[in-house]
Amino acid sequence: MxxxxxxxxxxxxxxxxxxxxxxxxxxxxxxxxxxxxxxxxxxxxxxxxxxxxxxxxxxxxxxxxxxxxxxxxxxxxxxxxxxxxxxxxxxxxxxxxxxxxxxxxxxxxxxxxxxxxxxxxxxxxxxxxxxxxxxxxxxxxxxxxxxxxxxxxxxxxxxxxxxxxxxxxxxxxxxxxxxxxxxxxxxxxxxxxxxxxxHSLLKHKVIETEWQSRMVRGRVLGIDELGFLLIMTETGEKIELMDTSPKFRMI
The missing domain is CATH 3.30.930.10 (Bira Bifunctional Protein; Domain 2)
Structure with missing residues (x-):
């Protein structure tokens, strides 16, 4: 190709x-x-x-x-x-x-x-x-x-x-x-x-967003090799965000 x-x-x-x-x-x-x-x-x-x-x-x-x-x-x-x-x-x-x-x-x-x-x-x-x-x-x-x-x-x-x-x-x-x-x-x-x-605005920031039909809050860990945002939630759960939701915000 x-x-x-x-x-x-x-x-x-x-x-x-x-x-x-x-x-x-x-x-x-x-x-x-x-x-x-x-x-x-x-x-x-x-x-x-x-x-x-x-x-x-x-x-x-x-x-x-x-x-x-x-x-x-x-x-x-x-x-x-x-x-x-x-x-x-x-x-x-x-x-x-x-x-x-x-x-x-x-x-x-x-x-x-x-x-x-x-x-x-x-x-x-x-x-x-x-x-x-x-x-x-x-x-x-x-x-x-x-x-x-x-x-x-x-x-x-x-x-x-x-x-x-x-x-x-x-x-x-x-x-x-x-x-x-x-x-x-x-x-x-x-x-x-x-x-x-x-050079990321979100580096080490705490964010809140909707994820799997629920609101979660956590600290930004970085970006993975697929471009997803990695978050460690308040409960210790590691999640991957593919995109921002309308409720995404920095705390």
């Missing part, structure tokens, strides 16, 4: 689009393509949620790849793509290493507020995942809507210099490809998970 990772020469830039994820899913767009848009009118979030780009300098990005289902864990792919976003942030804004982290399974936080979200969508056919990776990152803005002030903020304190957003997107493509390749090597997976856990 031939892998199709993102290719730098297959990048597109659009002035406006309904959703970059929907645009790139079109069968006429080849695998390996990626797109950034200046404006998105109906951004997609997880489940029935929408992604709301904020401020004057948002990154609105989607890419389309093809990988073997036998070799890749989608939950792990999601957290590895999140780490690719964080590594790109640290490259351009090293000062953010002090306060910016990955929030499992697919968000980027500055302090205790969200600055970026990652949405991985996939179709499965004949042992192959056809994957669309959507990323929204709010670089800079002057105001946050009142309804989001307790939840969202901006990555930067000043507006971006000319050309930074485009260079950011190009380096992000390389880091995403590196993350996918790392998933084919168990030794590299474990090494990268150490890096991710060191």
């Amino acid at each position: 031939e892998y199709r990772l993102l290719k730098s020469e297959l990048g597109h830039k659009l002035p406006t689009v309904t959703s970059t994820n929907e645009w790139i899913r079109d069968v006429s767009i080849p695998f390996g393509s990626w797109v950034i848009a200046e404006e998105q009118t109906a951004g997609k979030g997880r489940g029935q949620n929408v992604w709301q780009s904020l401020g004057e300098d948002p990154l609105i990005f989607s890419g389309k790849i093809r990988i073997s289902a036998a070799e890749i864990s989608l939950p792990l792919l999601s957290i590895f793509v999140s780490s690719a976003v964080l590594k790109t942030i640290f490259h351009f804004f090293p000062e953010r290493e002090e306060d910016t982290t990955v929030k499992w399974p697919n968000d980027i936080y500055r302090g205790d507020k969200k600055v970026a979200g990652i949405l991985v969508q996939s179709d499965f056919t004949n042992g192959i995942f056809e994957v669309v990776i959507g990323i929204g990152l709010n670089f800079f803005g002057k105001t946050v809507p009142e309804v989001l002030k307790d939840k969202a903020t901006f990555l930067c304190d000043t507006s971006l210099e000319e050309g930074v957003l485009e260079r950011f997107a190009n380096l992000l493509v390389l880091y995403i490809n590196q993350s996918v390749i790392a998933l084919l090597d168990q030794g590299q997976i474990l090494k990268d998970l150490v890096w991710i856990e060191d």
